[in-house]
Amino acid sequence: MKEFDVYFGQLVQMTLNYAPKLILALVVLSIGWWVIGKITVIVLKAFDKPGVDTPEMKSFLGSIVGIGLKVLLLISVAGIIGIETTSFVGVIAAMGFAVGLALQGNLSNFAAGVLILLMRPxxxxxxxxxxxxxxxxxxxxxxxxxxxxxxxxxxxxxxxxxxxxxxxxLSANSTRSISVGFNIPYSENLKDVKDTLIKAGLNVPEVDSSVPPFFWVKAFEDHYINISIAFRAPLKGYWDTDVKVKEALVESLKEANIDIAYPIGITFGKHGEKV
Incomplete structure (x- = not known):
């Protein structure tokens, strides 16, 4: 009977000693588990943006964040109870170091992938x-x-x-420029060339006429003037508009009898004799 009283007394003493720690550990575990759930949801919402259809990535990242935080929480709870956690931390650090060395290339790609999804270039x-x-x-x-x-x-x-x-x-804005260059002989009137090209470009329905075309001389070469002209077009259907504008500009120069400078080459006569 005395032995029973001794064991019972020790059990009561241990309960009194460890009960506050156990209660605190359970409170920390419950609150921490709830906070981790909220943090995981917030992290996943950061990737829930239009134009990024990556459900597998979201699930993968959610798992990594959730598991990592839960491991840290369990280690903290073990420390509150009185369990020595130094060995656990050492094992986890060693595992992390080994995995990091083995996958350092993939980890850099992983980190870059996260940056792309967050920064959205x-x-x-x-x-x-x-x-x-x-x-x-x-x-x-x-x-x-x-x-x-x-x-x-x-x-x-x-x-x-x-x-x-x-x-x-090239798709960052709602509109985009269409730039076209020509080589015009010095014999042509530069102002007539400019007016002809501007009128032809603005006659293309898809071109944004609210933005004035930009015409500039790029260089004065030995035998011709290198010019460029730019129009603004909506991003949607940009390449179709690009083709239409270039066709319209070339046809307008032909209709106005404005020459385009280009290398003609060498003409050969009989028996390979140059003429």
């Missing part, structure tokens, strides 16, 4: 100039981005290469 469907090439953005993934070329082929570029190089987003 482009979205799906945008036309971009990158690494000296012209692309349409087809799909943004966590380690790489898939681009569509003009010939309907695909190019896959690691995200780390995208974020470390200049990106020119």
């Amino acid at each position: 482009f979205k799906i469907g945008d036309e971009v100039k990158l690494l000296g090439n012209w692309f349409f953005v087809k799909e943004i993934q966590i380690f790489h981005t898939i681009f569509r070329n003009f010939d309907n082929t695909e190019t896959i570029i690691p995200n780390s290469q995208i974020t470390s190089n200049p990106i020119q987003n």
